[in-house]
Amino acid sequence: MSTVGKVIKCLAAVAWEAGKPLSIEEIEVDPPKAGEVRVQITATGVCHTDAYTLSGKDPEGVFPVVLGHEGGGIVESVGEGVTSVKPGDHVVPLYVPQCKTCKFCLNSKTNLCQKVRVTQGQGVMPDGTKRFRCKGQELYHFMGCSTFSQYTVVLEISICKVNEAAPLDKVCLLGCGIPTGYGAALNTAKVEPGSNCAIFGLGAVGLAVALGCRAAGAKRVIGVDINPAKFEVAKKFGVTEFVNPKDYDKPIQEVLVGLTDGGLDYTFECIGNVNTMRSALEACHKGWGVSVIIGVAGAGEEISTRPFQLVTGRTWKGTAFGGYKSRDSVPQLVDEYLSKKLPIDDFVTHNVSLKEINEAFHLMHSGQSIRAVVHF
Numbered sequence: 001m002s003t004v005g006k007v008i009k010c011l012a013a014v015a016w017e018a019g020k021p022l023s024i025e026e027i028e029v030d031p032p033k034a035g036e037v038r039v040q041i042t043a044t045g046v047c048h049t050d051a052y053t054l055s056g057k058d059p060e061g062v063f064p065v066v067l068g069h070e071g072g073g074i075v076e077s078v079g080e081g082v083t084s085v086k087p088g089d090h091v092v093p094l095y096v097p098q099c100k101t102c103k104f105c106l107n108s109k110t111n112l113c114q115k116v117r118v119t120q121g122q123g124v125m126p127d128g129t130k131r132f133r134c135k136g137q138e139l140y141h142f143m144g145c146s147t148f149s150q151y152t153v154v155l156e157i158s159i160c161k162v163n164e165a166a167p168l169d170k171v172c173l174l175g176c177g178i179p180t181g182y183g184a185a186l187n188t189a190k191v192e193p194g195s196n197c198a199i200f201g202l203g204a205v206g207l208a209v210a211l212g213c214r215a216a217g218a219k220r221v222i223g224v225d226i227n228p229a230k231f232e233v234a235k236k237f238g239v240t241e242f243v244n245p246k247d248y249d250k251p252i253q254e255v256l257v258g259l260t261d262g263g264l265d266y267t268f269e270c271i272g273n274v275n276t277m278r279s280a281l282e283a284c285h286k287g288w289g290v291s292v293i294i295g296v297a298g299a300g301e302e303i304s305t306r307p308f309q310l311v312t313g314r315t316w317k318g319t320a321f322g323g324y325k326s327r328d329s330v331p332q333l334v335d336e337y338l339s340k341k342l343p344i345d346d347f348v349t350h351n352v353s354l355k356e357i358n359e360a361f362h363l364m365h366s367g368q369s370i371r372a373v374v375h376f
């Protein structure tokens with residue numbers, strides 16, 4: 001029986017309040033309105049940002065909410081006016097939309113489409129309403145995606161069709177972590193051949209930075225992490241050397257400057273810690289070093305350094321979704337995966353069912369996983 005135009009009852013992992021495990025619930029998902037798409041999610045990654053918002057540190061965090069923003073799925077139905085996808089298409093939801101009309105979309109210098117940024121941050125659709133209910137209560141949307149549900153509703157501008165030959169339980173990771181790191185190296189830093197790079201934090205984002213650095217022809221790629229278990233696996237992603245800050249009794253930037261004849265050409269912060277953001281900037285070479293902030297720090301936290309660090313030629317930058325214009329780029333990255341240029345499979349260290357989603361968070365917090373993929 002067709003579900004088109006009807007409310008769908010399905011399972012979702014609901015975050016009822018900050019700091020509590022997710023709860024598997026039957027929820028109701030409304031049909032898509034004009035410009036919207038209802039998607040059957042078949043797989044989703046769990047990103048550190050999901051844990052960040054669940055922790056209560058996100059100033060935009062609202063509860064109860066359906067988290068998740070690294071999903072893959074199949075279009076179930078489309079609302080009025082939707083033309084770029086149709087039922088049955090394989091799709092990846094995109095937390096950075098691409099409306100192709102706002103002044104950000106029209107500017108080649110940025111990927112940060114602002115068409116719906118305000119309402120997306122408030123956890124609602126652009127008309128101010130929500131599409132999820134559970135036990136008589138409305139549930140908020142998250143990052144325009146809410147992929148921790150068997151069905152979700154997203155905007156047409158927040159979704160792209162991908163090649164059906166690609167397994168959704170792999171290319172779901174192109175919804176966040178992999179493009180973020182890969183693009184940080186290629187689009188934001190624009191790493192040059194022969195460069196020396198350092199990556200702070202060897203989770204999925206940091207390892208994707210390593211792939212990007214190597215693709216750009218970097219000579220040395222130094223991985224910095226406090227979990228030595230990350231070092232062996234990181235070699236596969238192109239990290240050439242490892243530094244554990246716990247092995248030294250001086251600031252890690254001093255160690256790195258000493259190891260690299262004055263500092264790195266490029267550094268990347270992939271942790272979300274304002275102290276390592278400072279270390280990454282100060283590990284850069286005088287005169288030209290560029291440090292890219294990728295990690296997300298909690299509400300109220302601020303970065304600092306001596307302005308002299310910038311006066312003397314270091315540059316501090318930041319990036320979201322690796323600078324990729326999302327709907328144009330994710331289908332191309334899927335094709336790079338299919339042509340074996342982009343090794344996504346290596347990021348998937350664990351596979352769990354929806355009922356085991358809290359285990360996916362545990363695997364991330366304990367440093368055992370790169371990405372745990374949830375199967376619906």
Ligand SMILES: NC(=O)C1=CN([C@@H]2O[C@H](COP(=O)(O)OP(=O)(O)OC[C@H]3O[C@@H](n4cnc5c(N)ncnc54)[C@H](O)[C@@H]3O)[C@@H](O)[C@H]2O)C=CC1
Nearest residue numbers: 048049201202203204205225226270271272295296320321
């Ligand atoms: N700007 C953007 O577009 C995006 C930002 N993010 C952010 O990037 C960061 C990384 O995300 P994931 O890779 O998913 O996280 P993850 O939790 O998988 O990896 C973080 C890594 O940092 C290491 N680490 C923690 N504290 C450290 C310290 N003091 N020194 C050195 N290493 C340390 C951990 O051992 C771990 O290997 C998070 O802050 C996340 O919110 C994630 C995706 C997109």
Ligand SMILES: N[C@@H](CCC(=O)N[C@@H](CSC=O)C(=O)NCC(=O)O)C(=O)O
Nearest residue numbers: 047049058059060117176296297320321
């Ligand atoms: N709500 C947070 C903002 C967190 C943040 O910086 N998000 C990143 C993506 S993290 C993905 O895993 C991002 O793209 N930011 C750009 C944006 O427009 O949100 C807070 O308020 O701190």
Ligand SMILES: [Zn+2]
Nearest residue numbers: 047049176177
């Ligand atoms: Zn993410």
Ligand SMILES: [Zn+2]
Nearest residue numbers: 099102105113
């Ligand atoms: Zn736009």
